[in-house]
Amino acid sequence: LHDYWMYRNDNAFIKNKLVGARGILDFFSKYQQADGSVKNTPYWAFVDWAGNMGSGPSGSDGSAAIYDLQLLLAYQWSAEMEAQIGLKDLAVIYNQKAEQLKATIQRKYWDEGKKLYADTKEKNGYSQHANSLAILAGLVSDANMQAVAHNTLTDKSLTQCTVYFKYYLNQAMVKAGLGNDYLSWLGIWRENIAIGMTTWAEDSSLETVRSECHAWGSSPNIEFFRTVLGIDTDAPGFTKIKIEPHLGTMTNVNGVMPHPAGKVAVKYALKGSKWNINISLPQSTTGVFVWKSKIYPLKSGVNSLVI
Incomplete structure (x- = not known):
């Protein structure tokens, strides 16, 4: 429940x-x-x-x-x-x-x-x-x-x-x-x-x-x-989204998870020494991205990070 x-x-x-x-x-x-x-x-x-x-x-x-x-x-x-x-x-x-x-x-x-x-x-x-x-x-x-x-x-x-x-x-x-x-x-x-x-x-x-x-x-x-992929709910109703991936040794991963308001899509790719990260959240939602204990705010729509 x-x-x-x-x-x-x-x-x-x-x-x-x-x-x-x-x-x-x-x-x-x-x-x-x-x-x-x-x-x-x-x-x-x-x-x-x-x-x-x-x-x-x-x-x-x-x-x-x-x-x-x-x-x-x-x-x-x-x-x-x-x-x-x-x-x-x-x-x-x-x-x-x-x-x-x-x-x-x-x-x-x-x-x-x-x-x-x-x-x-x-x-x-x-x-x-x-x-x-x-x-x-x-x-x-x-x-x-x-x-x-x-x-x-x-x-x-x-x-x-x-x-x-x-x-x-x-x-x-x-x-x-x-x-x-x-x-x-x-x-x-x-x-x-x-x-x-x-x-x-x-x-x-x-x-x-x-x-x-x-x-x-x-x-x-x-x-x-x-x-x-690290996609999880961070509030009742999945109204807030927390993304904290655990990729192990993988260096190129992507996926889509259903959400009550649409879909959450993520893509992680290691290029050289930098991670190119693309995250898409449904409308009317917000979230956070957690990477090596650092927290990055996420907005509805497309979020792109190079870390």
Whole structure:
């Protein structure tokens, strides 16, 4: 719902669905303990087809980092929507609940020695899943970001994300500043192609997977535009546009992304020691271009830069 709010100018639809979002948060709030941590939620607590994530990790207190982090993100997203198009008093409550959860997660699961978030309070298991969401939820400090991202990406003792949860893993690594490596993270998708598949499988066990056309394995379909070309929303309704490319070793790249008001077109070409950059934004939109930490304002229509 939050994604739709950020990418489509359709507040009437979102406002109509906020009632349902409130009901979902109310359901999970009933399983929150005094410190905000979620305990013993009913039904199938599936996270991913990996390690103990299929049935869900659980500590001796009935809680686990992954569920606390999911609820934290839900409170954060709902607070943003309620503050702008819903009930402002609810936004205050959701923000308070989010702050409580952030403190609890940091206290219960952070392992200073490993520079990682553990799956449970016992700190006897770690996963890419929990640490990816910790980065995305804003828990990781600038001082620890490089270490957490490096450990999450390279420590093979962690429970590894399968193809669908790599959507969050890769987003977290981009947020941590590693986006120029994105094309090197696509091994499982290259394996799909190598065995003759033309759509993406449900999970990473390609020899036994039964669903060979599964939407949740298709994250490169957006990340080629959002991460590589760098085109992303910077305000609800995509009314502001942020362009921050992660080209890796590529030196001549272009593409077009649909937008509610038209199209966003970008072209990057390295000529000698200078980048020739052309960006076209739809009418009635503005944006920024981010290149090596420097921000350049963008206007509607054609923008040309030589950097």
